[in-house]
Amino acid sequence: MAVYTEVTDDDVAAFLREYDLGEVVSMKGIAEGVENSNFLLSTTTGTYILTLYEKRVKRDDLPFFLGLMEHLAGRGIRCPTPIHGRDGQALRELCGRPAAIVTFLQGMWPKRIHVNHCRKLGRAIGEMHAAGRDFPLRRPNDLSVDGWRPLLEACGARADEVEPGLARELKTELDVLEQAWPRDLPEGVIHADLFPDNVFFHQGEVSGFIDFYFACNDQLAYDLAVCLNAWCFETNNDFNATKARALLQSYQEVRRFSDAELQAIPTLARGAAMRFLLTRLFDWLNHPEGAYVAPKDPREYLRKLRFHRDVRGPGAYGLT
Amino acid sequence: MAVYTEVTDDDVAAFLREYDLGEVVSMKGIAEGVENSNFLLSTTTGTYILTLYEKRVKRDDLPFFLGLMEHLAGRGIRCPTPIHGRDGQALRELCGRPAAIVTFLQGMWPKRIHVNHCRKLGRAIGEMHAAGRDFPLRRPNDLSVDGWRPLLEACGARADEVEPGLARELKTELDVLEQAWPRDLPEGVIHADLFPDNVFFHQGEVSGFIDFYFACNDQLAYDLAVCLNAWCFETNNDFNATKARALLQSYQEVRRFSDAELQAIPTLARGAAMRFLLTRLFDWLNHPEGAYVAPKDPREYLRKLRFHRDVRGPGAYGLT
Numbered sequence: 001m002a003v004y005t006e007v008t009d010d011d012v013a014a015f016l017r018e019y020d021l022g023e024v025v026s027m028k029g030i031a032e033g034v035e036n037s038n039f040l041l042s043t044t045t046g047t048y049i050l051t052l053y054e055k056r057v058k059r060d061d062l063p064f065f066l067g068l069m070e071h072l073a074g075r076g077i078r079c080p081t082p083i084h085g086r087d088g089q090a091l092r093e094l095c096g097r098p099a100a101i102v103t104f105l106q107g108m109w110p111k112r113i114h115v116n117h118c119r120k121l122g123r124a125i126g127e128m129h130a131a132g133r134d135f136p137l138r139r140p141n142d143l144s145v146d147g148w149r150p151l152l153e154a155c156g157a158r159a160d161e162v163e164p165g166l167a168r169e170l171k172t173e174l175d176v177l178e179q180a181w182p183r184d185l186p187e188g189v190i191h192a193d194l195f196p197d198n199v200f201f202h203q204g205e206v207s208g209f210i211d212f213y214f215a216c217n218d219q220l221a222y223d224l225a226v227c228l229n230a231w232c233f234e235t236n237n238d239f240n241a242t243k244a245r246a247l248l249q250s251y252q253e254v255r256r257f258s259d260a261e262l263q264a265i266p267t268l269a270r271g272a273a274m275r276f277l278l279t280r281l282f283d284w285l286n287h288p289e290g291a292y293v294a295p296k297d298p299r300e301y302l303r304k305l306r307f308h309r310d311v312r313g314p315g316a317y318g319l320t
Numbered sequence: 321m322a323v324y325t326e327v328t329d330d331d332v333a334a335f336l337r338e339y340d341l342g343e344v345v346s347m348k349g350i351a352e353g354v355e356n357s358n359f360l361l362s363t364t365t366g367t368y369i370l371t372l373y374e375k376r377v378k379r380d381d382l383p384f385f386l387g388l389m390e391h392l393a394g395r396g397i398r399c400p401t402p403i404h405g406r407d408g409q410a411l412r413e414l415c416g417r418p419a420a421i422v423t424f425l426q427g428m429w430p431k432r433i434h435v436n437h438c439r440k441l442g443r444a445i446g447e448m449h450a451a452g453r454d455f456p457l458r459r460p461n462d463l464s465v466d467g468w469r470p471l472l473e474a475c476g477a478r479a480d481e482v483e484p485g486l487a488r489e490l491k492t493e494l495d496v497l498e499q500a501w502p503r504d505l506p507e508g509v510i511h512a513d514l515f516p517d518n519v520f521f522h523q524g525e526v527s528g529f530i531d532f533y534f535a536c537n538d539q540l541a542y543d544l545a546v547c548l549n550a551w552c553f554e555t556n557n558d559f560n561a562t563k564a565r566a567l568l569q570s571y572q573e574v575r576r577f578s579d580a581e582l583q584a585i586p587t588l589a590r591g592a593a594m595r596f597l598l599t600r601l602f603d604w605l606n607h608p609e610g611a612y613v614a615p616k617d618p619r620e621y622l623r624k625l626r627f628h629r630d631v632r633g634p635g636a637y638g639l640t
Contacts, residue, residue: 026426032348040348108344108346111330201329203343
């Protein structure tokens with residue numbers, strides 16, 4: 001639930017004077033998203049999203065994120081599009097925070113995933129990757145393989161508080177992943193956080209991607225690896241290979257995987273599970289008492305990691 | 321922050337089929353309100369509020385609340401208006417909770433109160449009281465004077481955890497209020513919870529009242545007494561008599577206070593402070609560890625109570 005900064009009616013009226021968006025009609029804090037404060041802003045010209053960037057988003061990264069959304073939207077990818085003020089700026093300040101107004105997207109994120117969602121998602125990711133090809137800014141993925149060891153070391157022996165033996169298991173796992181991690185797969189701009197709550201659907205079609213605040217340059221197939229974890233496990237943690245096949249095959253209707261990518265998919269999926277396991281583990285061990293947002297249970301991703309560890313090839317994901 | 325119940329896209333699509341409101345376009349949880357789960361629901365016909373009533377609202381009271389909103393809206397008072405389904409029902413069930421769709425109101429609640437807000441508010445309350453006169457349902461105010469002793473006894477000696485001596489001070493205070501409480505002032509339907517976050521303004525005018533879930537039959541002047549506490553103290557707890565005068569005088573442009581009401585206002589204001597002090601005290605002492613909503617500090621209302629206790633007559637509130 002996310003409204004960390006209180007914005008008064010006077011604040012927003014003054015802020016809107018920097019834009020050609022008319023007068024404020026209503027503004028309501030949105031109870032979704034955990035990183036930033038988001039408001040649904042209705043004005044006399046339409047409905048928009050006002051975001052105040054809270055401390056987990058680095059100010060220096062905002063030109064990359066906002067620029068990417070604008071770039072993708074200009075190439076027909078539905079995503080929030082930053083709106084420029086009268087001075088040409090899309091990024092300004094409100095209540096001491098970096099702030100931007102973006103367009104409002106139709107649709108809702110799917111809470112129960114069907115195969116059709118995975119099929120539509122795969123193709124939409126392919127189109128997003130294609131549209132990002134000529135985006136000129138660069139941002140490394142600081143939560144890829146090289147970022148995992150510092151995270152694991154920050155958790156240390158306390159990992160065993162979550163499950164006895166976990167510290168040792170993750171140490172071994174990381175040793176393997178650092179060795180096995182592919183380094184020369186096709187790269188591009190990836191979203192890197194394509195969980196269902198970041199993908200809106202409307203009338204059975206993808207109506208947009210949101211929350212580009214982990215987007216970065218990395219190996220393209222890694223975006224799919226994140227989705228294998230986030231979209232293709234049932235709530236009981238069983239892996240649904242039909243959903244995986246739908247996801248990956250529809251992606252390949254836009255861009256075919258190379259042989260090297262195909263062979264790397266089990267490792268990428270295992271690494272993507274590791275990445276979310278480690279950040280959840282860190283948050284689990286370090287959240288303050290009575291925290292505003294309940295931390296997510298890291299064990300969900302531990303089970304996913306173990307699934308991928310036992311996979312022997314891309315066939316497990318419906319690829320042949 | 322209030323979304324206690326997760327509603328899926330499938331749930332809301334099925335729910336909307338009971339109405340003539342078109343298809344769902346988007347739905348977002350609203351991070352305001354502490355009693356119920358509220359969603360901003362956009363459909364192909366417009367924007368609405370979907371409310372799921374959580375456990376603090378009694379199911380048996382809902383016909384009173386929804387009926388009142390509809391009654392007031394029919395008499396020109398701007399407030400959320402329940403929308404009837406194809407079967408004529410406004411109250412139905414969603415995800416195991418009583419649920420209703422109401423109209424969306426323009427405007428925002430004022431976070432910094434100016435005298436103009438109080439002036440507009442007084443008249444709008446007068447108009448609401450007049451419009452409620454012929455509402456046929458009845459609901460007693462279970463948080464008026466007779467409800468305070470059980471609340472105080474439930475807090476017991478633990479009140480001293482908030483401030484040493486508080487248990488004794490409140491006991492004495494309650495003895496006085498039970499004796500002095502007026503019983504025969506003009507009655508009607510009151511809102512009973514007119515805090516600034518329940519009153520929207522748009523372009524300097526009251527654009528509507530929301531959150532009627534404490535509404536009841538009681539002495540009309542008690543609504544103003546709640547507002548004296550909620551609108552007329554500065555953030556440092558100084559009382560602003562200019563705001564009080566603006567509130568009460570503009571109310572009297574619609575309905576003049578009787579002499580008995582005038583004389584009773586200091587006691588009503590003192591009692592209204594007691595009511596919110598007691599519920600905040602109870603919540604403060606009884607909120608679970610790591611609660612979702614941080615409890616409000618009861619001491620704010622203790623200071624307000626003490627202010628009213630030292631008042632000698634209605635002149636303190638700008639009345640003559």
